[in-house]
Amino acid sequence: MILSIAEALRKAIYDEMERDDKVFHIGEDIGIEGGFGGAFTVTLGLEKSFRDRIIDTPISEIGIFGAACGAAVMGMRPIVDVQYGDFLFCAMDQVANQIAKLRYMSGGKIKVPVVMRAPVGVTGRGSQHAQNMEPYFLSCPGIKIIAPSTAYDAYGLLKAAVRDDDPVLIFEHKLLYGAKGARKEEGAIDASSEIPDEDYTIPIGKAIVRKEGKDATIISHLLMVHHSLQAAKTLEKEGISCEVIDLRSLWPLDIGLISESVKKTGRLFIVEESPKQGGIGAEVSAQIAETIPDHLISPIVRIAAPNTPAPFSPVMEKFYIPQPERISKEVRKIIEEY
Amino acid sequence: MILSIAEALRKAIYDEMERDDKVFHIGEDIGIEGGFGGAFTVTLGLEKSFRDRIIDTPISEIGIFGAACGAAVMGMRPIVDVQYGDFLFCAMDQVANQIAKLRYMSGGKIKVPVVMRAPVGVTGRGSQHAQNMEPYFLSCPGIKIIAPSTAYDAYGLLKAAVRDDDPVLIFEHKLLYGAKGARKEEGAIDASSEIPDEDYTIPIGKAIVRKEGKDATIISHLLMVHHSLQAAKTLEKEGISCEVIDLRSLWPLDIGLISESVKKTGRLFIVEESPKQGGIGAEVSAQIAETIPDHLISPIVRIAAPNTPAPFSPVMEKFYIPQPERISKEVRKIIEEY
């Protein structure tokens, strides 16, 4: 059946909860009758099937993440919803000091299988409901990070995350959910997929080539995969053949696949929606520069948001988010120059 | 007079408080009679001169950073002490969502001149009192980041920070304070300097060459500057001439100075005490790789802690922190290979 990302995530949660009664979901407004199913409808209706395991909480992010941490340590499989990724900062101590470190501090004697679901993306709400939080967690050992750009991946990655014995942070993009009706997001992109009726997972740590090409490698995740593919399409018409890689996992990074591609194309572009400073692009760039610099025909280019918070006005917002045109322009420029 | 970093910071705070009655200091245990003067003696005794402006608080990091934020908006010049940088996570929302963004969200109509003092460094206390927090804030537009490795710089940079109209985060290293007596840290390094008796500041955003050299550029900050200099000394004896640059400011980065050096030496090593993943080294590496890749004779090398939290045992801790021997080994290896 064809599902949107929101639906695919919902199905994954449903299926995992049915499979394993240790799985529960906790968050604000996730299971209220007549409510939203979380800020982006992902959990809508799940409380009807699992009233005890869809747990609505006070607005208390420290409490929520701590609760998930403690429950995980005792053998449960919590999934946390944080409404907007930006609010991860409110729970940052629980995420970065506790969830990420507990196993290590215990000498490997306990495990903390928490799944944390965080919507990200710059979407007309101003600076505090807009951040792509990925870079903050890339600096934090102990957490795996995934970021599905299609419904197929969303289903398989979330299931893999629930079954993983380590903490997994899954970033979901507001413009990719495919929420419908009143909750449809402006500027949303269709990321729905055919979801086969089988129990599949997608391995954490594996990127995927979304489009093959030979002149340039474009690396991205979430919404930027779609923008990159669009740019690649434009460039293709001009005779520039781009390989587009969807990272899917930000940690661990599938540097193997990226390297293979760069060895082939000789050119690397990293596209991300967060500010360039200290972004995902920096890490990817550094790994390539220190391992296979000789394969680069041209300088690595990071295409990112500017080094500012997200502005509100649509005009500025459009400038802020790397658009397909900007991506193709940057690629074109490099190809022309080198 | 010759002062340790702790003393130089104390003097800077004293001098700034005397100069401007808008300056105040807020934090836990900073001005208690018979107490510590903060966790590392920096504010010791200051309450005797400025009882109203050395403000002891409950253990409430959200409250402390919020209080500084609000006071700054209303025209005060707060300095915050956070005991251990690790606790910044407890106040992360106030730092990253409020302090960093308020001016921007207001359309530039307000300003938030907060100085945040955060001790960092891996020092025998286990994972939660050990983190080098710099990378988390490098991803956060709106905050300037400084990191003095000498008492001279500590004095000048802190003064510059207090006078700066933007939020400034100053990372101080536990092993460089030079605290004395019972509060001396094991493994501490002497970073004291002659502090001239004049009102000087050090511009934020300017790195400095600590040692000139022609074969390789080593970039670092805080404790790693001292380790790098030691490595450079060893290498010098072997005929390898290293240029050692002390970043001093992590944001903005003095990429100009770094580039000049790399153009000269052709080799870049970035040393940092935090895990490699998503670290400062990634950003520096990416900036160099995208601007002057042709000047590189050899691949950029990041020398950092492993991608784990800090372990407790001294044996593992020593392995965790990049030691001078490791730095010289890495440089030597590259020089031999390229």
Added chain:
Amino acid sequence: MEHEDIIKELGKEKLIGFYTKMVKIRSFEERIRFLFLEGKMPGTIHQYIGMEANAVGVCSALQKDDVIASTHRPHGHAIARGLSFNEIMAELYGRTTGCCRGKGGSMHLGNLEKGMLTAIAIVGGNLPIVVGMSLAFKLMKQNRVAVSFFGDGASNEGSFHESLNMAAVLNTPSVFVCENNQYGASTSIKKVMKIENIADRARSYGIEGVIADGMDVIDVYIHAKDAIEKARKGGGPTLLELKTFRFCGHSRRDPGSYIPKEEKESWQRKDPINNFKKLLLNEGLAGEDELDDINNLIEKELDESIIFAQESPEPAPEDTLKDLYATMEVPE
């Protein structure tokens, strides 16, 4: 004091002022709701319909150089604090003439020159900042007060706890106004706290907790005035809980289906504007015509502000790079 005496003491002008401000808020919210529904406005909004007596009652008790801080639901606070329709409307349209030059949008309205901090859209996020603003007043020996508006939901955040305790021990001139509208997003307070009155939480900090009827602007005003003047005199912070309700969804997209019909209706009978209007008429403080004129003027002002906003220049894309640092350009 009895209600009647109070009305006398406040006098016609002030009371008509209350009415006007409340209608301003209501009319503004009704109008932009349509602009949103018609797709003319970008972003999202959280509206203040039904809660008008809170902002107006509190802000009317403030002096010019006092400061308020607001939340994701700031339209009412902004209007009550005296921001103009123009600067608010233009901000919602993301124009350069907006109070945040288009950088903030609905959730970050503010104009510090008029005594309102840029609104903080992180639930509970403004309380610690209000402690700081009032701490600044105390340190500078200024007789000013800082007021935090926040919701019932926010009172479950750690920031609430730390802020009230810190304000208590630092004895800052702060007033914490909890607008208890019974819901945090879709969640009834009954589900997320086991106490009846949020005001009771004041006891944990050794400060006063006070309850007022958030559907009665006069009751709000009186209690707010007490708390504000107490703070101004060095008496420290107060937690003021206003019992209220929103007559709209949580945000633009929310039909509010989680609220039982009876609950909604029982609160709607307490409509702060309708009832206050009746009072004005009954007490002979105003005639229907006079009030109609007020409404009409407001509608006109709204028309103008929409035109103002729509005709205001859009920011240049590159304006994105402005306004972050006071002392430097955004580094590349």
Added chain:
Amino acid sequence: MEHEDIIKELGKEKLIGFYTKMVKIRSFEERIRFLFLEGKMPGTIHQYIGMEANAVGVCSALQKDDVIASTHRPHGHAIARGLSFNEIMAELYGRTTGCCRGKGGSMHLGNLEKGMLTAIAIVGGNLPIVVGMSLAFKLMKQNRVAVSFFGDGASNEGSFHESLNMAAVLNTPSVFVCENNQYGASTSIKKVMKIENIADRARSYGIEGVIADGMDVIDVYIHAKDAIEKARKGGGPTLLELKTFRFCGHSRRDPGSYIPKEEKESWQRKDPINNFKKLLLNEGLAGEDELDDINNLIEKELDESIIFAQESPEPAPEDTLKDLYATMEVPE
């Protein structure tokens, strides 16, 4: 119940057990203080001297599969919960035989198999986790209880507020034990809260707040038992405040000069071990010899644990790279 009756009910064995555990803690702390002063031990420590009755009273009321969570000051909790001197001592020495294999150190002691979570050195950081542990028990329909130990200082953290409220509304089997030792580091609670009893903060969450004498192991035990059994029976969380004092500095380097002499002395007269010893002797529950034997045995056990620790293997440097992920190697 009167103290006398209680003593009868508890019986000799249990009471001698209390004594033994308290002396174990005290002796351990005294011993490692010297090891630190002599520079034989790495790291830093926060000691539990004077507070022994808290850990022992509470942990004695627990069942085997209950769980506790501790803080930066965890030695007493670890010993009371039944971790062995060997595994604790070896951890302080950073050896592979330590309860955290040398990865944790003093501030992160724990052994979940023995019912103690890896200690959390972030003040207030363990409370939310305890909510989660007890939530797990509730969801799994296990009759287990989770206990958080934390300090007076921690009760000013946002995490305290969120945790107690959440435990209250989720009705989890949690007990929040606030060891009010009058100081958070160098700061007197009088400076950082305007209330007398932290237990009163329970009212903000609609749960019970109880005070016990933290210098009296029996009083602690009784109140802890009530709270724990209430939680176990589905009665929800309790905030249990123990009035106590530390007879040592905050941390290894702290001479505690900020504590007035009289305050120190008045508390020292309440020494939980001395007084309990007197009680045992007075009630004829034990003779001096018997107690001396206990002390001697403990000293011997300590000697052995120091040898055990010192002779235990150091981790290999590369062990740094182990124990982070359960499912993969640390990526390069």
